[in-house]
Amino acid sequence: MPTPTGRPPRISRAEILAAALRVIEEDGVGTLTMRRLAREVGTTAMALYHHVRDKEELLLLLLDDYAAGLPRPDLPEDPRERVVTAAMAMHEAVSGCPWAVDVLRADDLLSVGALWYPERIVDAAVRAGLTVEDAVDAYRIIWHYTAGEIAGRAAARRRRQEGGTTYRERAFAELDAEEFPRLSEVAGRWEELTARDTYAKGVRALVDGLLR
Amino acid sequence: MPTPTGRPPRISRAEILAAALRVIEEDGVGTLTMRRLAREVGTTAMALYHHVRDKEELLLLLLDDYAAGLPRPDLPEDPRERVVTAAMAMHEAVSGCPWAVDVLRADDLLSVGALWYPERIVDAAVRAGLTVEDAVDAYRIIWHYTAGEIAGRAAARRRRQEGGTTYRERAFAELDAEEFPRLSEVAGRWEELTARDTYAKGVRALVDGLLR
DNA sequence: AGCAGTTTCTATACATGTATAGAAAGTAGC
DNA sequence: GCTACTTTCTATACATGTATAGAAACTGCT
Known part of the structure; x- marks a missing residue:
């Protein structure tokens, strides 16, 4: 035209x-x-x-x-570490974007500017020995975990700001120690236990399990 | 009073x-x-x-x-399978709840009536040899994955209903085959590749990686 | 110049979640 | 019975995303 x-x-x-x-x-x-x-x-x-x-x-x-606009990190040679590094870069990219949470209702990442991440992850997974189909599965599973982690973390942050009784707090308060021994055991420490960043641990486990 | x-x-x-x-x-x-x-x-x-x-x-x-109100499934003896089964039950429970997606912005499950799931998962993880702290981490990682998967799946379903050009479709349309060889390779089959239910595969991988 | 077609913009309206102010309907102390 | 207090409910209002109708500003054709 x-x-x-x-x-x-x-x-x-x-x-x-x-x-x-x-x-x-x-x-x-x-x-x-x-x-x-x-x-x-x-x-x-x-x-x-x-x-x-x-x-x-x-x-x-x-x-x-x-x-x-984000810089692409250097990826290690080892395929397994490659997937982990790329996933963590993706996680960091999306976390760093304050409005991302409102858009995370996507079944997969995503958009022109972010294709670098899935490309690297799928590629590394193939290099690690997966078929292309399995590599795509692996990527999407990693993405789901990533999106869920970010959404959860954002919700936790919001809740901490707003204050007020969490629904979870109430649930823990009336906890039946007989029926839920494990949860009772950690109920008092929940806040502390869930404050740590476990994303890396999660992807590592995921990648370990997926690439075998 | x-x-x-x-x-x-x-x-x-x-x-x-x-x-x-x-x-x-x-x-x-x-x-x-x-x-x-x-x-x-x-x-x-x-x-x-x-x-x-x-x-x-x-x-x-x-x-x-x-x-x-949901029936609790019987859990196998083997700790690893126990975690997987409990996680899948949790997934099924939340998926079966049409309005769950709107509430999934929680950093962890959840509420009085649903405590059964985390309790069983943490317990099974401890039985599998994790410390309580690691078991809690494991549970939350599984939860994040579960929540992300459900939110993603729901978004995909909605998009399919509404029709119209997906943002992703546009991204794939103008895909540079040189820069993104892997994605180009699967671009045409993306719909088909991502239609399958990969939740079980994901938790299995996650549990494998977490319990070792 | 005038008409038709196309795209962009404006005005208005609506449904929604929820804040705020105050009325209504009880109890307890006198 | 009257006053003070507490809780629940009603009326009204507002900000928000967005639908709809039509006006405005352009091109090309006659």
Whole structure:
């Protein structure tokens, strides 16, 4: 299409994304609303919907740009360690993105800018001896774990901020020690036990189990 | 408190939960709004908030009841298989709950009625030779994987229903075969490759890796 | 210039979760 | 019975994402 038709646009997707990023960086992801964003770009909320399908897509595009700009880590030669390193890089990339949690409802990663991660993971898994099919399975399993871990960790953080009685706390409070001996044993230490970062442990176990 | 004070309640939490369950079963979880629920119970939306902190807690309580009513499977003697079986039961329990996805933003399972699952998993992990601390880690890693898998699967299902171009499809369409050889190789078969249920494979790998 | 077609933008409206203020309906002490 | 207090409920309001209808601004054709 050499000559475009129709009313000429006053705003572009890129402009919207840039403004969104600005808002997020300045005032946090919680303040990013379509109306606020529109104000920032100098238009109305509904005008944004011509450049972006919905808010979820907006955040996805943002995540995409973000991931595309990250440095790719060097990967070790050993295939097993390669998978672990790539997975941890993926985890770090997504964790570092404050709005990622709202988009994590994806069955797999993801988007143009983030394809590096699945590519490396699948490739390393094949090098480790898996068939391509198994390698794809492995990647998706790792992704599910990664997404679940990040979502969980984000929820925990939010809960700690908001304060108030956790539903879990109540569950632990009325815990029957006879019926649930193990949980009773650790109930008092739960907060402490679950504060540690166990992601690496998890991927290592996963990779060990998957590549054998 | 033998004699209660204050205006006597016209509705109870149990009543609300029952009505909510009825609405979900009859018209789907998508139609469950606070106003609809209030109408069903014969009160106003805001009145519900005296019996339930917010909608999330409502769904959590519902999930709790649901999980509490499920039959507990027999667990095999072998500790490793025991963990796998308990995890799969947990997965099945949560998957079977249509509204669970909206509540899955929890850092760990969960609630009074569902404590059976973590108890069994931690216990089996200890029997398999882990310390209590490691067993708790193992349980949470399994939970993160489980939650991520369910959320992903739900997102995929939704996307299939709604139709329209997936973001992923677009990503695959403009895929550079030189930069991403592995992904290009499987791009055409992605839908087929990711349709299979890989949860069992994942937990098995995870348990293998964790219990060694 | 005028008409048709296309794209972008504006105005308005709606459903939703939930905050807030205050009314209603009880109990206990006097 | 009256007042103080407590709990529950009602009315109203607001921010949010987004649907819908139509106006506005452009191109190309006649």
